[in-house]
Amino acid sequence: GENVEQHPSTLSVQEGDSAVIKCTYSDSASNYFPWYKQELGKGPQLIIDIRSNVGEKKDQRIAVTLNKTAKHFSLHITETQPEDSAVYFCAARYDGNEKLTFGTGTRLTIIP
Amino acid sequence: DAGVIQSPRHEVTEMGQEVTLRCKPISGHNSLFWYRQTMMRGLELLIYFNNNVPIDDSGMPEDRFSAKMPNASFSTLKIQPSEPRDSAVYFCASSLEHRDYGYTFGSGTRLTVV
Numbered sequence: 599g600e601n602v603e604q605h606p607s608t609l610s611v612q613e614g615d616s617a618v619i620k621c622t623y624s625d626s627a628s629n630y631f632p633w634y635k636q637e638l639g640k641g642p643q644l645i646i647d648i649r650s651n652v653g654e655k656k657d658q659r660i661a662v663t664l665n666k667t668a669k670h671f672s673l674h675i676t677e678t679q680p681e682d683s684a685v686y687f688c689a690a691r692y693d694g695n696e697k698l699t700f701g702t703g704t705r706l707t708i709i710p
Numbered sequence: 711d712a713g714v715i716q717s718p719r720h721e722v723t724e725m726g727q728e729v730t731l732r733c734k735p736i737s738g739h740n741s742l743f744w745y746r747q748t749m750m751r752g753l754e755l756l757i758y759f760n761n762n763v764p765i766d767d768s769g770m771p772e773d774r775f776s777a778k779m780p781n782a783s784f785s786t787l788k789i790q791p792s793e794p795r796d797s798a799v800y801f802c803a804s805s806l807e808h809r810d811y812g813y814t815f816g817s818g819t820r821l822t823v824v
Contacts, residue, residue, distance in 0.1 A: 632812040634812070634815075639817075640817055640818075641714075641801050641803075641815030641816050641817050641818050642753075642801075642813075642815050643815070644812040644813070644814070647812055687753065689812070696741050696758060696760060696765070696805065696807060697743075697755060697758060697766065698755075698812070698813065700752065700753045701752075702752045703752055703753075
């Protein structure tokens with residue numbers, strides 16, 4: 599089955615700086631890669647996703663890049679703000695499979 | 711839409727008691743997932759349903775855990791008997807099959823077994 603590894607497990611950045619979280623996946627058939635943000639006491643919330651037919655997708659201050667050959671994808675947050683502090687999860691799945699395989703999460707702390 | 715609704719938000723029970731967690735998925739979604747989240751193991755998929763039918767229950771820890779989905783708008787996860795190691799946050803999520811907008815998660819049920 600699919601295996602998703604996520605790094606780092608914790609990340610602290612100064613407010614205004616950029617943050618990058620990286621994930622690798624094992625199943626070359628995977629073609630859908632969402633990212634979730636989980637704030638304290640809440641369920642994970644989808645913030646951005648990408649399919650394997652594109653290499654990059656942006657939404658305001660967040661972007662996701664995908665390298666199919668290397669089987670890794672990354673979340674980039676620019677101009678970080680205190681409200682970006684949360685746990686972020688990457689995930690992967692392939693068409694026809696409803697199951698998402700999640701990474702182990704990254705706790706991002708923005709230092710004011 | 712009110713989103714995925716889970717109840718209760720918090721549950722404290724004594725070891726050996728039966729616990730029932732409830733979930734109402736988003737109307738129109740036809741896939742439903744139960745996850746367990748702990749510090750040690752992260753997000754674990756317990757079971758998922760498609761069109762009310764259990765598709766994959768390989769993540770259910772043992773026979774003490776059972777899940778049902780009697781109709782498209784309701785699912786339960788039952789633990790009987792409960793044990794302290796079952797303490798975790800349990801999430802329900804729903805999605806529309808073959809649509810790429812991922813899952814919508816509920817707010818979770820924090821279960822503490824003492």
